[in-house]
Amino acid sequence: MAVWLTSGLTAPVHAQGAGGQIEGTVRDEQTAVLPGATVTLRNEQTGVTRVAVTDGNGQYRFPALAPGIYGLKIELQGFATAEAKEMTITIGLTLIRDLSMKLQSVSETITVAGTPPVVDTTKAEIAGVITHQQIETLPINSRQYLSLALLMPGTTVDGTRSFFATVNVGGSMTFNGTGNMVDGTINSWAEDGEPRQDVPEDAVEEFKISNSLYKAEFGLATGGMVQVVTKSGTNAIHGDAFEYFRDKALNEKGVFETVKPDYRRHQFGGSAGGPIMPDRMHFYGAFERTQINEFYTVRTGLAQFYSSVEGTFKRPTDRNLYFGRTDWQISNSQNAFARYLQEDELTLCVNCGGTGASTTSFDQDVPRKSLTLGHTWIRGNHQLNDLRFQYAHAGFFGYPSGTQNFTELGAFPTGRTARQTRQYTFPSMTYGSSYDDASLESRWEFRDTYSINLARHELKFGGEYNDMPYIVDDAINYLVGTYTFSQDQFFNPNDPTSITNLKGAQTFTATSAPVTTLHPSKYGVVFMQDDWKARPNLTLNLGLRWERLYGPVNEDLNPNDFPVPLPYVDVSKRGDLNNFGPRAGFAWDVQRDGRTVVRGGYGLYFGHIRTLAAIEEFRNFHRLSISISNPAYPDPYQGRDPASFIVSSSTPNVSIAANDMVQPLSHQVGGGVSRNLGHDFAIHVDAVYNRTYHDYKTRNINAADPVTGLRPLPQFGRIDQIQSTSDLRYRSAYMKFEKRYSHRYQYMLSYTYTNSRDNAPMARVRDAFDPSIEFGPSNGERRHAVVASGSFLLPYDFTLGALWTARTPLPWTATAGRDLNRDTFNTDLVPGTTRNSGSRSLNLAAVNAWRAQNGLAPIAESQIDSSRIDILDARLSKRFTLGGSLKLELLAQAFNLLNAKNLQAQFGSGRITNALSANFASIVSARPNRQGELAVRVIW
Missing domain, CATH: 2.40.170.20 (TonB-dependent receptor, beta-barrel domain)
Incomplete structure (x- = not known):
C-alpha cells in the first residue's frame, strides 16, 4: 500500500550556481542514520535518472540539477521503500529532503509529497526567482520575459537605454551596472555592458534576480545579477x-x-x-x-x-x-x-x-x-x-x-x-x-x-x-x-x-x-x-x-x-x-x-x-x-x-x-x-x-x-x-x-x-x-x-x-x-x-x-x-x-x-x-x- 505524508522535514534551499541540488539524510524510525541505502532520483519530465548510495552518515546528494520536477525513491533491504515526489527545483537552489524509513512488515511504500519552502534559511543573498508559471500566466508586453524582473523589489529600467532588453538591479543606476548570464555564461556586450542577446519567451524556463550579496562565483557587476536558464526537451513531444x-x-x-x-x-x-x-x-x-x-x-x-x-x-x-x-x-x-x-x-x-x-x-x-x-x-x-x-x-x-x-x-x-x-x-x-x-x-x-x-x-x-x-x-x-x-x-x-x-x-x-x-x-x-x-x-x-x-x-x-x-x-x-x-x-x-x-x-x-x-x-x-x-x-x-x-x-x-x-x-x-x-x-x-x-x-x-x-x-x-x-x-x-x-x-x-x-x-x-x-x-x-x-x-x-x-x-x-x-x-x-x-x-x-x-x-x-x-x-x-x-x-x-x-x-x-x-x-x-x-x- 502507499502511505502519503506531508513532509515536516523539508529544510529550505541554498544557492548552487545555475544548477540546483537535492540532498538529505535517511534515518530509521528511531532517528538512527541508514548508510548503504540506494537512492534513485528521476526527473519526472525528461525521465533522466541518477543513482547514489547513502554514506556512513546516511547522507545522499544530487548536485547540478536542471530546474524541473523530481522524484526520489530510497531502497534498503529490510525496510519499506520510501519515496518523495513533486519536488520542484528552481534556478540556483538546493532542496534538503530528509526521509525516514520503516521496517518492512508488508509490501508498502512510504511516499512524501510537498513543495519547496518559501523561506530560505541557508543563504545571505537577497534574491528571487521568476518562475515558468509566472511567465506563462502574467501579461508580458512584446513577449519580453525580462520585463517580469520588475516584479521584484529593487528593480527598474530607468537607468537603461531603449536599445536592448535590460533591467537595473540592486544598486545599478547605470545601463551597464547589472550582470547578465544565460545558461552559466556571460550574456553582455563587451562594448557597453548591456545584455547582448534576447531569448524567445518560449525558450525561457525561469530566471533569477539577485539584488545584492551574491556569491564569489559571479561578478562583472557593481549592482545586481540576472541569471537565465533555458528550456530543454522532455520524454514527451x-x-x-x-x-x-x-x-x-x-x-x-x-x-x-x-x-x-x-x-x-x-x-x-x-x-x-x-x-x-x-x-x-x-x-x-x-x-x-x-x-x-x-x-x-x-x-x-x-x-x-x-x-x-x-x-x-x-x-x-x-x-x-x-x-x-x-x-x-x-x-x-x-x-x-x-x-x-x-x-x-x-x-x-x-x-x-x-x-x-x-x-x-x-x-x-x-x-x-x-x-x-x-x-x-x-x-x-x-x-x-x-x-x-x-x-x-x-x-x-x-x-x-x-x-x-x-x-x-x-x-x-x-x-x-x-x-x-x-x-x-x-x-x-x-x-x-x-x-x-x-x-x-x-x-x-x-x-x-x-x-x-x-x-x-x-x-x-x-x-x-x-x-x-x-x-x-x-x-x-x-x-x-x-x-x-x-x-x-x-x-x-x-x-x-x-x-x-x-x-x-x-x-x-x-x-x-x-x-x-x-x-x-x-x-x-x-x-x-x-x-x-x-x-x-x-x-x-x-x-x-x-x-x-x-x-x-x-x-x-x-x-x-x-x-x-x-x-x-x-x-x-x-x-x-x-x-x-x-x-x-x-x-x-x-x-x-x-x-x-x-x-x-x-x-x-x-x-x-x-x-x-x-x-x-x-x-x-x-x-x-x-x-x-x-x-x-x-x-x-x-x-x-x-x-x-x-x-x-x-x-x-x-x-x-x-x-x-x-x-x-x-x-x-x-x-x-x-x-x-x-x-x-x-x-x-x-x-x-x-x-x-x-x-x-x-x-x-x-x-x-x-x-x-x-x-x-x-x-x-x-x-x-x-x-x-x-x-x-x-x-x-x-x-x-x-x-x-x-x-x-x-x-x-x-x-x-x-x-x-x-x-x-x-x-x-x-x-x-x-x-x-x-x-x-x-x-x-x-x-x-x-x-x-x-x-x-x-x-x-x-x-x-x-x-x-x-x-x-x-x-x-x-x-x-x-x-x-x-x-x-x-x-x-x-x-x-x-x-x-x-x-x-x-x-x-x-x-x-x-x-x-x-x-x-x-x-x-x-x-x-x-x-x-x-x-x-x-x-x-x-x-x-x-x-x-x-x-x-x-x-x-x-x-x-x-x-x-x-x-x-x-x-x-x-x-x-x-x-x-x-x-x-x-x-x-x-x-x-x-x-x-x-x-x-x-x-x-
Whole structure:
C-alpha cells in the first residue's frame, strides 16, 4: 500500500550556481542514520535518472540539477521503500529532503509529497526567482520575459537605454551596472555592458534576480545579477505555435496624437521539443518573429516655429529570434548540453519622437549569435566539475535614418560619408543626423568550477577566461557637424532661406575624419567559495574573488603612434591588478523550524568598463575634434575647406585615459528577515546599501583659467581625461509578499524605497574647476515603487493574470541653455540650481530669475510635468482540449488597461530641460495609452 505524508522535514534551499541540488539524510524510525541505502532520483519530465548510495552518515546528494520536477525513491533491504515526489527545483537552489524509513512488515511504500519552502534559511543573498508559471500566466508586453524582473523589489529600467532588453538591479543606476548570464555564461556586450542577446519567451524556463550579496562565483557587476536558464526537451513531444496580433482598432489614441495613427503588429512563431533517445537525450527549439508597423509623434509645443517637422511618422521594426538546444545524459555521472541562440533586429529611427525630428536619430541593425557548450561530471557523492564554453559574435550598425547601411568595416566610400546631414539643436527641437557607428565584437569564454562537499563545508573553486576581439568604425559628427542655438526660432528644412536666416549660434562641433579602431579586451577570474554549516541553524557564505579586465584602460597603447607625445600619459603605470573581492554573509534560522530567517552580509564587487570608455585615446591626431564657440554661421569654416581650417586652428583637442584608471567597484552591505506565514506564503523585508566608486567620468584637465584665460598646456586645447572618479551612494529598503502557485492561484506584492545619489557616472564633468556640482539624485532614482501581480486559474479553463505598477517621478536637471563657462558644451546648470533637483528640490525662483534675465515669462510649479508611472496590464486566456494532448488557447491582453496618462522622460530624453525654452519642464513624449492584443496558440 502507499502511505502519503506531508513532509515536516523539508529544510529550505541554498544557492548552487545555475544548477540546483537535492540532498538529505535517511534515518530509521528511531532517528538512527541508514548508510548503504540506494537512492534513485528521476526527473519526472525528461525521465533522466541518477543513482547514489547513502554514506556512513546516511547522507545522499544530487548536485547540478536542471530546474524541473523530481522524484526520489530510497531502497534498503529490510525496510519499506520510501519515496518523495513533486519536488520542484528552481534556478540556483538546493532542496534538503530528509526521509525516514520503516521496517518492512508488508509490501508498502512510504511516499512524501510537498513543495519547496518559501523561506530560505541557508543563504545571505537577497534574491528571487521568476518562475515558468509566472511567465506563462502574467501579461508580458512584446513577449519580453525580462520585463517580469520588475516584479521584484529593487528593480527598474530607468537607468537603461531603449536599445536592448535590460533591467537595473540592486544598486545599478547605470545601463551597464547589472550582470547578465544565460545558461552559466556571460550574456553582455563587451562594448557597453548591456545584455547582448534576447531569448524567445518560449525558450525561457525561469530566471533569477539577485539584488545584492551574491556569491564569489559571479561578478562583472557593481549592482545586481540576472541569471537565465533555458528550456530543454522532455520524454514527451511537446510544443506550440502562436500568433500575437495588434492593430490600431485595439488601441486608444496616444496622449499627443490628434488622430489615431495606423498601427499593426504581428508576433508569431513556435517551439518544439522531445526525445532523441528517451531518458537520455532530448532536443528543444524555438523561433519567434516580430513585425511592427508603428508610428511616433514629433511634438515641440511650438508649432509657430517647427510645424514643418512636427507630426506622426512611420517606424517599422523587424526582429527574428532563433533558439536550439540538445541535452545528453551521458551516464549516471556525466551530462552535457549544447545551445545555439541567434537574434537579428532592424529598428528604424531609434529614439525619434518628442522634440527629436524624424531625421534626428538613427537606424539600427544588430545581428547577434552565440553557441554555448556545457559538461558536468559528478565524481562520487562529494565532488563535481562543471565546464562551460561560449563563442559569441555580435554586430552593431547605427547610421542616419533612411539611408543605406554599410557593413564593411574600415571602408568609407563617398556614399557612406555623404549620408550625414548637419544637425541643428534648438532649446525645444533637434533636427538632422550625423550618427555613423559600426562595430563587431566576439567573445570566447572558458569557465570551469570544481565543487567538493566535506561534511559541513561545501567548497567551490573555479575560474574563467574571456577573449573579446573588437573593431569599430566611427564617423560620428563627421565634417557636417552640429550647430547649437540659444533661442527657438522659425525653422523649415525645406526652405533654404529659413536655414540661412537662423540666429544665435552658440557652438559648432564636428570631427575631422572617420576612423577604424581595433581594441580587443580580455577578462580573467579566479574564485573560491565556502558555504559552511557552522551550526545546524546557522550557515556562513564565505568567498573570495579576483578578477582582471585587460584592455579598456588602454594598457596596450603605443605612445609612438602619435606625431606629438600625449600629455600626462605613462602606459607603464596602467593596469588594475589588485581586484580582490571578499564576500561574507550569514543566514540564521532563528527558531530552527525553517519559518523565520535573519540574513546579512558584505561583499566587494568589481564591475564592467565599457570598451568605448577611453577608446578616443587611440584616435588622437588620426581624427581631430572641432569645437567652436560663437561660430560663424552658416559656414563655420569661414570659406576654407575643413582640412585647411583644422591646420590653421590654434591647438588640437586630445583625449587620454588616466594612468590610474581602474574597474569600478562597489561595497555592498545588506540584511533582512523572511517569515513563512503559511504553506506557500511568506514576507521578506531587506535593506541594501551600495557604495560604488571608480566608474569613469570625462574631465577637461586643460581648461582655461576663468580669470586669465590661460591653459596649463597652451599647445593643446581640451585635454579630456577619462578618470575613475564617479561616486554612487545607493540606499534602499525592499518588502515583498509572496504567494507561490498552489490551489489555482499565485500573487506577489513588492515595495521599494530608494534614496540614490551620485555624481553622474559616465558623463562629462560640467565644470572642470568644480566637479562637486555634479552630485545629486541618480538619473534612475524613483523614491517609491509598488508592483502587484497575480494569476488565477478560473473555472472552465480560463486564466486571469494582472500586473499593476506605480512609481514616483524621476529627477531631472534644469540647464541654462547657454555655454556659461565657455567650454563649448551647452550643458551648464541654471545659476542657483543643482543637478537633478527637478521633481525633488528645484529652486524655481532661480529658474525664473534666469528666464526673466533672458526675456522669458516665469514658470509655475503647476506647469512642471510629472514622470510618475501608473499602469495596469491584464491577460485573460481560455484553453480548449481538441483531443489527446492537443489544445487551443485563445488569449486577450490589455496594456495600460485603465488608459492612464503616463508621460515618459527616461534616461535624459522626453522632457524639455533647457530653461530658455518656452515649454521648459514639459514632457513631450508619453508611454502608450491602452493597447489591446489578441492571440491564438496551438499547444501539444
